[in-house]
Amino acid sequence: MATPVKIKATVEEVVKHTGSVVSYRFVPQGRVPKFHAGQFLHLALDEYYPDRQWPESRVFSIASSPSERAKELAVTISVKGRYTGRIFNTLEEGSECWLKLPYGEFLFPSDRRLILIAGGVGITPYLSLLKQMLEEKSGQTVTLCYGVRSAEHYLFGELLGRCEAELPNFGKTVYCEDGSLPGNRGTLDIAAIHAAAPEGSLFYLSGPPAMIDTFKNRLRDLGVESERIRLDDWE
Ligand SMILES: Cc1cc2nc3c(=O)[nH]c(=O)nc-3n(C[C@H](O)[C@H](O)[C@H](O)COP(=O)(O)OP(=O)(O)OC[C@H]3O[C@@H](n4cnc5c(N)ncnc54)[C@H](O)[C@@H]3O)c2cc1C
Incomplete structure (x- = not known):
């Protein structure tokens, strides 16, 4: 480093x-x-x-x-x-x-499938990765699960749109609490995210400390080993 x-x-x-x-x-x-x-x-x-x-x-x-x-x-x-x-x-x-x-050690190996979970401004540590993937036209399997309160809090729409259009194996799932965006209405659903994740994926958690804690415990209960859970803890 x-x-x-x-x-x-x-x-x-x-x-x-x-x-x-x-x-x-x-x-x-x-x-x-x-x-x-x-x-x-x-x-x-x-x-x-x-x-x-x-x-x-x-x-x-x-x-x-x-x-x-x-x-x-x-x-x-x-x-x-x-x-x-x-x-x-x-x-x-x-x-x-x-x-x-x-x-920091919140790093993204290029040879694994990644599930990036972002609560609100917790999207920030993923921006650098997404920009790098666009530059490299990366074929890595990456899914962004992005939870926001309302459409006003949905940030970097243009960048995310480019990722969807230009990266062959990039996917995005949006959860919007007040339903003012297309996608899921409500808060991030960690059980559904886990169920849809490809085998062996790494789970990245970034957002409010309470969310990180709850999701980490839930993933552990669902049988995800600690090695596959990565946290960006803002505490
Ligand atoms: C790895 C990591 C990445 C982060 N990334 C982002 C990001 O991209 N965007 C974002 O908005 N936030 C990010 N944060 C949170 C950010 O660092 C701020 O701590 C947070 O926004 C708190 O706001 P504040 O500093 O205004 O609060 P304040 O009320 O000024 O202080 C909050 C805390 O800072 C500590 N503190 C107090 N005085 C000092 C001092 N003199 N020197 C150092 N620390 C002190 C205390 O623990 C205090 O409770 C990140 C945090 C971490 C750990």
Whole structure:
């Protein structure tokens, strides 16, 4: 795994998806180390001085493709508390911040069938993988099971549409709580997802901690070995 590197970056683009979910695209001012889809970075708003400690930061999944790292890094942030509120109110196009990466073991082997389960903004750690798969025209068997509260919270529709159109073995199942999207009405149904999964699939869980915990236990009860359950725990 690459040694983490601290890089100053400039905000190139800000996309507000909802009142509390926003994507930032950064242009790095230094050399970005290699990272893997599924890894995360630290984002610090205050200046970093090499002779001082790394400032307060929070961690976010890297949402851009590993191959684009020299040109861009991206994150999608849901405003939850004090620091993400500060990010939301501070960062605009042209702002500078500090990034530190790569971190994390939420990785996607290319020789396995993958079931990617995302609750809400929990879709972020999958974005890098999906962009990489599009670039490589990957034939890997990957199913995204995406649960959202309403149509307004369904993010990255264009990217997901491209995956469906261009990747031969990509599938998507949407669960929408209020029924405002085509697909299943209600919350993610882990028993149905498990029943439809190809033999030997790896199950990836990303979303609210309570969802991750419940689904992990349910998958274990259904006989899925720990090795086949991968968690992106935001606690
Ligand atoms: C692997 C991973 C990936 C993640 N990816 C994303 C993502 O892609 N998008 C997203 O929206 N969120 C992501 N998160 C969650 C994100 O890191 C924030 O922690 C979360 O949004 C909480 O919001 P906040 O920081 O504003 O809350 P705050 O109220 O500011 O703080 C929340 C918690 O941060 C910790 N904390 C407090 N002070 C400090 C400090 N000085 N330094 C460090 N930690 C402190 C405490 O545990 C506190 O309870 C991820 C978390 C993890 C662990």
